[in-house]
Amino acid sequence: MMYRYSEEEIQKILNTAVRHGGDYADLYLSKTATGSVSAEEKKIRRFYRGLDEGAGIRVLKGDFSAYFYTNDISLPSLLALAERAGESVRGGDVTAPAALGNGVAVGSGGDFDLEDIGRRVRRLNGEAWELSEKIHQVTINYGDTRRETLMASTEGKLIRRTSARKRFFVQVVAKSGNELQTAIETLGDTETAFSWSDELLFEKIRRAAKRAERQLKAKEAPSGAMPVVMSSEAGGTMVHEACGHGLEGDSVSKGLSVYKNRLGEKVADERITVIDDATLPSHYGSYAYDDEGNEGRRSVLIKDGVLEQYMYDIRSSRRAGTSSTGNGRRESYRFAPQVRMSNTFIAPGSDDPAAVIADLKSGFFVRKMGGGQVNTISGDFVFEVSEGYLIENGELTDLVKNASLIGNGPKALSSVFAVGDDLGFAIGTCGKGGQSVPVGDAQPTIGISELVIGGRGSR
Amino acid sequence: MTETGKKKIIADALRYALSKGADQCEIYVSESRSESTQMRDGTLSDDQTSSRSGFSVRLIRGGVPGFSYGVRLEKEPLRRAVDDALLSCDFLDPDEDYHFTAAGKAYPDVPAVKSAPVSVAEKKAVLAAMTAAAAKDDRIRRVERTSVSEYGGSTLLMNTLGLDLYKESRFVSVSAAVVAEADGDEQIGGDFQAAPSLDRIDCEGVASRAAADGIEKLGAAPTDTGEYPVLFHPDAALSLLSLLLPSFLGDRAEKGLSVLKDRVGERIAAKGVFLYDDALMAETVVPSPFDDEGQPCRRNALLEDGVLKGFLYNNTYASRAGRESTGNGLCGSHKTLPSVGLNSYYLKKGDIPPEKVIGAVSDGVWIKDLMGLHMADPVSGDFSLGVIGRRIRGGEPAEGIRGSMAAGNLFDLLQNIEAVCDDFTVVGDVGAPSFLIKSLKISGK
Known part of the structure; x- marks a missing residue:
């Protein structure tokens, strides 16, 4: 060495x-x-x-x-x-x-x-x-x-x-x-x-x-609240923002998260299980040891809709009277560690992805997500749609552009109406407190009964 | 190490580069220090101190630009970095526009900042006073953070064209964050300010504004979908500007990534809109006499009365465009080559008070803060962003808004500015007043 x-x-x-x-x-x-x-x-x-x-x-x-x-x-x-x-x-x-x-x-x-x-x-x-x-x-x-x-x-x-x-x-x-x-x-x-x-x-x-x-040929996205289906190809920005950040022990122990004091409570539809896993081989957000010398591990954060545990680094675990979950990460020696996610995903369910769309009379389909942001104390999150389509009578119709979605973490995850049996990972760079760290995220095909789409077109 | 000691080592590396076949070589050294102290609910919670230095080696061999960087400014590591930079020349494409700045330029005078370091006792007193100021209202549940940070830095730039420049900078920043609570709703409020010295910051004002920000967000809800006249608060105006400014960068124009290309002289914004990039801006935190390529800094007009005046350039892209550098050759750190970057920028204030603008709006939206700025497309100017703010009804601020989106295009929006207000606000090293847009799509309920 x-x-x-x-x-x-x-x-x-x-x-x-x-x-x-x-x-x-x-x-x-x-x-x-x-x-x-x-x-x-x-x-x-x-x-x-x-x-x-x-x-x-x-x-x-x-x-x-x-x-x-x-x-x-x-x-x-x-x-x-x-x-x-x-x-x-x-x-x-x-x-x-x-x-x-x-x-x-x-x-x-x-x-x-x-x-x-x-x-x-x-x-x-x-x-x-x-x-x-x-x-x-x-x-x-x-x-x-x-x-x-x-x-x-x-x-x-x-x-x-x-x-x-x-x-x-x-x-x-x-x-x-x-x-x-x-x-x-x-x-x-x-x-x-x-x-x-x-x-x-x-x-x-x-x-x-x-x-x-x-x-170049896309139409302006619609505006207003509607059902949304997110493809497993879409990446995991939604889960990262809608609940990942809110389950980080620093926000929780300081009382800055909408998920604080809710261990053991139902915070999402029972079809939702959320996992943070640093041990997935070769994944972008994986590590053998975190940046405080604790082993990276697999943590089930939400199981069947019930909040099971938060993620901690050393400092926040001391405040909460528990121990680190191996989520203490830093961008480099220039920064003190913070609680950060590794690879975060919603576990696959049992619905047929094709049927999720086929069963919808009208709605919005997200094939690919871009970046996002969350306000942990209110749970309000936004994410960008890189590729989105209208759903009409169970079929994808117009490709649309310039759409971002806004929702509220616990509300969105409680109004899930379908969880597909597929799963797709994406990589990302997560910014928090001035530090950027590499993360992975994923989800199966997910149906949520209502999110607000901020497009320029009419509904 | 003394400045003379550093220069001796750099001179050795410059000679070494030439002896190894470089036609020209330039070495950039940056050093920075910072000290930050933070309180949480009136108790000291964090102390952070840093000292950091690094250098980069830029060279040209046979028209090819080479680059490398390192940490230790010592003879051998610097020579090794020169070797690495020369190796990179084997692989890179030649760039006839890439060049260094020669000695002999005239540089603007920048006032030397002579502020004494803030003592620990002084910091504690300031943070305690801020905590008290933030906690005055019963709805403030906690003062999550009050902090004071001091920064100092220096840049040394030398090259084989005789350039030998040195500058120092120094500033202080203060921030506060609170948790406000009422009727089961909780919101975070915050504020930030920076200045060359602590005595130029109204610290308790920062704390009070953080509290007011949190309180104002309480009880907000999604608003009705529709098209509304929209007043952008200075904070939100600065967010929009940060999305717009990349289109004024000369490298993006040359790469075809700015829709403003070839439109100099055209009116692209409403009358009364003046936008400047100005490293010498009076209120700015770090007035800078030269950029990271050694070019003199100056005030650059981008928009005057709505007319596009020009783009910003570093050495390379000025040469591509057949122009002079505008003093915008900036590298975020010693780890990158200088590209075209922004100095301090500001939108000039108008003469209408924001209250008067609100008074004239019967049904509108007042945007205080935007969520998800990185989701906008800086190339096309299209944006769809989360909105935090208030409705305006009958000429008065009304109920709070959250869970809603604003969608539009930055360039359309520039054309639709109806009023620029007189509440010019500097945040850090950028500034803007409020402004009113004729109509914008808001999505909510």
Whole structure:
């Protein structure tokens, strides 16, 4: 491993951090190598490598948290940082830290072959422009990060973790007259090796190009409240926003969630089971250990409509008098951990997806979702429709554009009328408190009896 | 390390780059520090301190731009980054428009900010006073957060064309968030302000506005679907501006991603609409004499009386468009190449008080906040966003709105601005007054 620090030295840093009265301290040291390739305007515009390294020290005392970081990771610098972080919780009894236990090492190293990826991106970008005369701009981005992390805490934890994360992004802009329509497709995983075939990548490009081109002919979306069916291909933005964020222990323990104090209560239709699972192999939101050194796990949050548990990191679990669920994550050493989702999904049900649409006289069908946002205290959430259709007499009719949907988490999940037996995953980047982390989400085909569609057309 | 020490190491790397075959080389170094203290319900809850530095190596070899970045500003890591940047030249396409800024430009004078660091005792006193100000109303259940943060940073830029620039910046920000509750309904309210020094912020005002924001949202409900005249509060106006501004970036215009391309000189907004990008803006948090490519910063007119005046450029896209850089070559951090970015921007205030505008609306909507900004399409300008605000009935603010959407197109909306108000509000380093739109589709019940 890259860090030359001995266990004695790490122990010394932690001891320094709590010597003024902190009751918990942890150290997070990371070194990240990033490779980035980008094509635009028919040229390779970005092809570079970079290195980032730094360390953060956190000291807790009761509900107080001090977080100090630096990117000078020399031992004198870290000891000075530990001293300063420790001083900000001065006072009270000094808790002796536990001795570091046997260290755990997870993950395997591996580097990326940026030249090979660059050649692929160059070829794919060239072929993309051949797909249609309507194509106006193609942007392809590929990012690969390899991170080595050392995590240690006064609870005796010592974890050395190596992780990889790759992301492929394509944006196609199609043009007709003065109208421009944009479509995006993404792909991401946590495997060390580059296992995506050119065919798979090109299929993503083709989908984006087709959708952008189709949207040129779309009608304005309707407005007002109506039944909505979301495809399993749509991604999981809805579950991520409608209940995921509201079940994060920091919002819950501070009383900022519509789901607070509701454990054991029915918060959704009995067909709804919601799971957060960091252990799904190679998924974009997966991890062996979270960024506080706790094992990633599978948590059933809502089972058959009943609220079973919240997600916690160390700080929020202390406040709630429970323990971490392995959901303490951070963007990098520059941030203190927060409660975050991993891969969040609604479990498949038993309805035939085709029948869900066929049984509706009128409504709205979401084939693909974009981004979203939630206000956790009220449960109000919005999400963007990247591809949507009207449902009339059990059939999909007009393709529409410029639609976002608004609903309320507990209300929407309680008015579910169908849960399909299918399931489709999507990747995303989730922003919270100024930090972005990679997540996965998914759902089966879902029918909700009423959401508000904010289009410009009439009903 | 001293500035002289850094410059010596950078000069070595510049010479090394030339000796390894680069035609030109430029090194950008940024350093930042921040200290933030936070209270929750009047008790200290968080202390965050950071110090961060990084460098990037930009070079040109045979017309190809190379790039790499790193953390440690020491001789060997910097030389390794130069090697990496040269390697990237093997792969990238040449870009004849990519170039560095030569020494000898005239730079604007920027007032030096001399504010003393805020002591811990002072911070605690400010946060406690804010907590008290926020909690005055019985409907405030909790003061979730009051915080004071100080930021400082520096940028050093040197290249083989003799450029040797250094600048520092410093600012303070204050924020508050509350939970308001009435009749079983709970809402979060918040406010934020930043300035070059703490004495220029009305901290208790921030706290009071956060409380008023939370209280105002209580009891809101979806409103009736329809078309309404809409007054945008400055906060919502700034959100809309943030969606609109990308269309004024010269790189997006050159890439065909701005519908405003080829329309300079045309009236694209209503009369009375003036929009500027201005790194030297008087109220701005960090007035900047030069951009991240070493070009002098200035005030750039984007819209004057509704007429499109021009686009913003960095070195590369100015050259593509056959123009001069506008001082908008910005990189978010040392980890990226400078692209075209926004400095401080503002919509100029008009002369009508918002109360007068409301008084003239018989049936309308007052939008205070928008949800899901990243869902809008900055290329087409189409948006469908969540709305938080109030109805306006008979010239008076009426019941609260939530669970509703506003849908339209940014460029249509610009044409339909009927009144620009006099309540110019600066939030951080951007500013806008309220403005009234003739008609917008609102979806709800």
